[in-house]
Amino acid sequence: xxxxxxxxxxxxxxxxxxxxxxxxxxxxxxxxxxxxxxxxxxxxxxxxxxxxxxxxxxxxxxxxxxxxxxxxxxxxxxxxxxxxxxxxxxxxxxxxxxxxxxxxxxxxxxxxxxxxxxxxxxxxxxxxxxxxxxxxxxxxxxxxxxxxxxxxxxxxxxxxxxxxxxxxxxxxxxxxxxxxxxxxxxxxxxxxxxxxxxxxxxxxxxxxxxxxxxxxxxxxxxxxxxxxxxxxxxxxxxxxxxxxxxxxxxxxxxxxxxxxxxxxxxxxxxxxxxxxxxxxxxxxxxxxxxxxxxxxxxxxxxxxxxxxxxxxxxxxxxxxxxxxxxxxxxxxxxxxxxxxxxxxxxxxxxxxxxxxxxxxxxxxxxxxxxxxxxxxxxxxxxxxxx
Amino acid sequence: xxxxxxxxxxxxxxxxxxxxxxxxxxxxxxxxxxxxxxxxxxxxxxxxxxxxxxxxxxxxxxxxxxxxxxxxxxxxxxxxxxxxxxxxxxxxxxxxxxxxxxxxxxxxxxxxxxxxxxxxxxxxxxxxxxxxxxxxxxxxxxxxxxxxxxxxxxxxxxxxxxxxxxxxxxxxxxxxxxxxxxxxxxxxxxxxxxxxxxxxxxxxxxxxxxxxxxxxxxxxxxxxxxxxxxxxxxxxxxxxxxxxxxxxxxxxxxxxxxxxxxxxxxxxxxxxxxxxxxxxxxxxxxxxxxxxxxxxxxxxxxxxxxxxxxxxxxxxxxxxxxxxxxxxxxxxxxxxxxxxxxxxxxxxxxxxxxxxxxxxxxxxxxxxxxxxxxxxxxxxxxxxxxxxxxxxxxxxxxxxxxx
Numbered sequence: 001x002x003x004x005x006x007x008x009x010x011x012x013x014x015x016x017x018x019x020x021x022x023x024x025x026x027x028x029x030x031x032x033x034x035x036x037x038x039x040x041x042x043x044x045x046x047x048x049x050x051x052x053x054x055x056x057x058x059x060x061x062x063x064x065x066x067x068x069x070x071x072x073x074x075x076x077x078x079x080x081x082x083x084x085x086x087x088x089x090x091x092x093x094x095x096x097x098x099x100x101x102x103x104x105x106x107x108x109x110x111x112x113x114x115x116x117x118x119x120x121x122x123x124x125x126x127x128x129x130x131x132x133x134x135x136x137x138x139x140x141x142x143x144x145x146x147x148x149x150x151x152x153x154x155x156x157x158x159x160x161x162x163x164x165x166x167x168x169x170x171x172x173x174x175x176x177x178x179x180x181x182x183x184x185x186x187x188x189x190x191x192x193x194x195x196x197x198x199x200x201x202x203x204x205x206x207x208x209x210x211x212x213x214x215x216x217x218x219x220x221x222x223x224x225x226x227x228x229x230x231x232x233x234x235x236x237x238x239x240x241x242x243x244x245x246x247x248x249x250x251x252x253x254x255x256x257x258x259x260x261x262x263x264x265x266x267x268x269x270x271x272x273x274x275x276x277x278x279x280x281x282x283x284x285x286x287x288x289x290x291x292x293x294x295x296x297x298x299x300x301x302x303x304x305x306x307x308x309x310x311x312x313x314x315x316x317x318x319x320x321x322x323x324x325x326x327x328x329x330x331x332x333x334x335x336x337x338x339x340x341x342x343x344x345x346x347x348x349x350x351x352x353x354x355x356x357x358x359x360x361x362x363x364x365x366x367x368x369x370x371x372x373x374x375x376x377x378x379x380x381x382x383x384x385x386x
Numbered sequence: 387x388x389x390x391x392x393x394x395x396x397x398x399x400x401x402x403x404x405x406x407x408x409x410x411x412x413x414x415x416x417x418x419x420x421x422x423x424x425x426x427x428x429x430x431x432x433x434x435x436x437x438x439x440x441x442x443x444x445x446x447x448x449x450x451x452x453x454x455x456x457x458x459x460x461x462x463x464x465x466x467x468x469x470x471x472x473x474x475x476x477x478x479x480x481x482x483x484x485x486x487x488x489x490x491x492x493x494x495x496x497x498x499x500x501x502x503x504x505x506x507x508x509x510x511x512x513x514x515x516x517x518x519x520x521x522x523x524x525x526x527x528x529x530x531x532x533x534x535x536x537x538x539x540x541x542x543x544x545x546x547x548x549x550x551x552x553x554x555x556x557x558x559x560x561x562x563x564x565x566x567x568x569x570x571x572x573x574x575x576x577x578x579x580x581x582x583x584x585x586x587x588x589x590x591x592x593x594x595x596x597x598x599x600x601x602x603x604x605x606x607x608x609x610x611x612x613x614x615x616x617x618x619x620x621x622x623x624x625x626x627x628x629x630x631x632x633x634x635x636x637x638x639x640x641x642x643x644x645x646x647x648x649x650x651x652x653x654x655x656x657x658x659x660x661x662x663x664x665x666x667x668x669x670x671x672x673x674x675x676x677x678x679x680x681x682x683x684x685x686x687x688x689x690x691x692x693x694x695x696x697x698x699x700x701x702x703x704x705x706x707x708x709x710x711x712x713x714x715x716x717x718x719x720x721x722x723x724x725x726x727x728x729x730x731x732x733x734x735x736x737x738x739x740x741x742x743x744x745x746x747x748x749x750x751x752x753x754x755x756x757x758x759x760x761x762x763x764x765x766x767x768x769x770x771x772x773x774x775x776x777x778x779x780x781x782x783x784x785x786x787x788x789x
Contacts, residue, residue, distance in 0.1 A: 104423070115457075136427070136431075140423070140426060140427065140430070140454070143454070143455060144426075144453075144454050144455065145456075145457060146457075147436070147437065147455035147456060147457060148436045148437065148455060148492070198397075199397070199400055203400065203403060203404040203407060205407060205408075205411060249404075249431065250397075250400065250401035250404050250405065251401065251405075251431065251432055251433065251434055252401065252402070252405060252432060252433050252434070252499055252502065253398070253401070253434070254394060254397040254398035254400075254401040255401075256401075257431065277424075277427055277428070277431075279408065279411040279412060279413070280408055281404040281405070281407040281408040281411070282404065283400065283404065357434070358434070359434030359436070359491075359492055360434075360436055360492050361430050361434055361435070361436050363430070363431065
């Protein structure tokens, strides 16, 4: 297997797609699969068309994001391309729209499509619309039939917290309110993630919730309770507090799934990024940059622990980490890069939440840094180009 | 907010308590398909279950009510027959429509986790077959009790660590303050001696004499302060004798109350054990505590002083040796102390009052520690503050009480 990764910050969308794809293909050779990440300011169709012209018959999968991470920096307007080639690799993509209707059903249909393509195992990269989908439902629908024979990784498309629209792509086209999926066979994938948040209070009970809306916590108005826990929230600062103090829901091993509030409603309810199950029990979480960076380092380390020579790496980093850490964010990128003391061949993207698991069952995670490493123990080396 | 819990043991404890809470509140939809979806959500999120199936009925009437993580039905029955360590099988009982709940994890399931699975399974059973809740109560309550006990132990351990850290910090500060105070005391002695000498050479009533007397007065104040620092640093080795706590309290409160609008209300246990203490030092310690309470009530009020015998066990939050103690509590009606000030309250020179030296409570703390006792403070802003002293009871008193 050979891999190439490149990022172009050229302003013209077609030109940016072409340049990034050409540089990646220069290293990988004719690709079987192309990951394509763009940012919200680009003309996505122009990018996709220009990339398609370069990568030929390669399958393409990707989405728009709030930033591309390359060379230890976040590029707010860029195109990132990662190409994989090799006779042993098999890939197939699916683009399924209409997630806002019934995400569970959408997941089940994607599973049917993958299985009908003759794949019994492999790695599934899932890139849904993070704004419209109920991602946990989508994952449960997908996993229901596919089960543990596959590895599941992915992340959500986002738009830099404007909450307006996102785009998903495959070689077949561009969709909104959709999920772009690729199943990949013939490569060993390792994925690890971490957030570094810690519970900062007594457990609380979601006493009334429906979907993404929480009406009551501990039997009181959700907003009253949350504000009281914060001391007080100055007007206009709810979003800031919500990001800094999300809720966390633990599993039996003590790992927390982060769920952040996005909006406070006049009726005293709070809307969350994704579903909050009724009668679930969690805690208010807090984080400090040191713990966040340490969690990212640990994830990077875990992702390559069993891989002597990772041939390429992807970093899916939740945008809230970038916003929360501010100037410290570059340290996170540094520790991920420094994990084995050499320049890593990877491409990263700012996401609206990640898909992976502390166990092998895929869950939707917020505020996590997720590192995906791929390669074979005896494989050829990949390369990184800028 | 409670400080962030970082160590994995505590995180796991909070996680387990949270999951138990969640399981106790759990109820599923009456619709079978909806109930299965909800059960899958909980099982995958809480336990990381990778496969799950519910089969209703027996033999020919068997049917898969719901499954997750399986390609086809044949796989479900094949898996159930494996009886592997990473699998959990719960047989629904006590009703006409029997069946099974099957769950599979990636790794072998330990006994602790199986107990939680059982509670979860009974909830599923209740949803699907309407089983009575009483069957669930036993294991849930038993585990809750176990966790409460663990919680108490953890709480004691955290308090013990904080107490030990405070002692360590005070000891280092004491050494530093003691060194400085001794040097300073020597210098002050030289200054004072020379002032006295100059006074003897000057004419009484002259301007020079008047100025020298003022210098002498200021130097004496500085010496008092140095003495206080010395007391804080080494407490002056206590000269202990068996004393009555009632007498000590009586002697030490009156001077602290003088000139104020504050009075004391006493609730002293009748058979208080005697204590082996340096009476003057303990009076000094109590004096500072009462004085602090008086200063927190400028409008006047009442300080409630309570004393009783107490037995401190092996695991205690104060880092005290187990045994019999006399506990003296001082409850003021002031405005309370802000939470952020509490950890520094016994530090020397920590004060929120303009004209105070901040050595009073530090001295009290030091004296009590030198007596192998403990001084703690609890305060709720707006509701007043309680200082609590534990002093080891005299062996003579304990023997007397036993005989």
